[in-house]
Amino acid sequence: MEPNNILILSPSRDIAAIIEGALADLGCNIFCCATPQQAIELSSTLRPCLVIILRASTLLCGSELISRLRPTPQRLPTIYVISWQQSEQTILSLLEMGVDQYMTFPICLSRLRAKASATLKKNSQYQ
């Protein structure tokens, strides 16, 4: 597991760029992809310690994305989901699937950076 790799899965390049800009000074390598398939391929080669998914429906369509991003029973990589959906049912479903953090848009960029920074530190201790 590479402690300095972050993978952002977002169909929209603009929104991915917001997150990329916010996490730029954490001293990590940030990679972006647009489809779940690309995310799985990049995840197997880059072995990121944090994956940020910017659409909840990507996980709710039965794609088993989380189990493929996290093939071993470990809790790594940490998975964040950020989406506009705020129904309790959706959030509970995502947390049951194994998502570690769920945030709704509009997000607080400083809070996201602080959470990502803490996750990176915690994950580097496990290495």
Add this chain to the structure above:
Amino acid sequence: MIYIIYIVAVLALAFYYAAATLIILRRRKLFTRLRLNYIREVSAATLCNGQPPLPRATTSRERTAMLEALHTIVSHSYDIDSSLIRQIARINHLEPFIISSLKRRSPLKRSKYLLFLGTISTTERHSTMLERTMQSAHPGLRSCALIARLCTSPREAVATLSQIDFDLQPFDIMHIIMLLRRGALPLAIEPLLESPCPNLNILGLAIVRTFSLDIVSRQIYDLTAQSPDLRVVDDAILTLATLKCSLHRHSIRQRLASMSTPQRKALCRHLSLEGYSPQRLQSLLAQPESDYAKRFIASYKRELAHT
């Protein structure tokens, strides 16, 4: 000879169109790259300690990309320092650029620039122009003018909304709720529901549905009984269903009886999605609709609608 000229002309035209398409695609690609760079720079600048390096835009193309970047960031986050956005707008002369763009563009592009004006401006300097645009016959233009007006003078939101002479559309309501979620609009829910203005009632009900505010269920029951506007009554019934409240009231039953069949079917689908059991629907609706609701609940369509 004529055939040769004809073939040469066709080839020349094909070449011209192919070259033009390639140029347009390349320009779009460069523009997207420029916008993404601005988004990254502004996003990083908002979290920078001290005086961050601010991005610069000098050409109209760069200014448009900058405006799109600022709008994307502002609409997806809520802790952005507005003084930083104003500073970026000031050093890049974005406000005069928007005003000049508003004078000569098509309604669609003017709508876009009105939203940009709402993103960067916090002054009431343009209120007269915005109020004039809110009278426009073009629905997109007047909606964007309304959003820009609310952004530039959020303290007058209730007065602005009660004065508009068109019905609020889902597009407007979605934008207003986005402003609320960003904390950019100070609106209290009770005055909206108790107002005699249908637009304010509709907005209040949409806010209740979005944030599941069950503390105002009494005011919503009052709306079903007292509002003369059927749009408001229907919306109030949907809102009560979203809050999982009882619909066994005389005023609600009266309205259900006067609804058209498609309206009742739409309500059936909504109630089923909100988890109302077939027994409760049977006690509320006539036989054909309650049978329809049973079929809908048993079908896979309900699951599809949920996802």
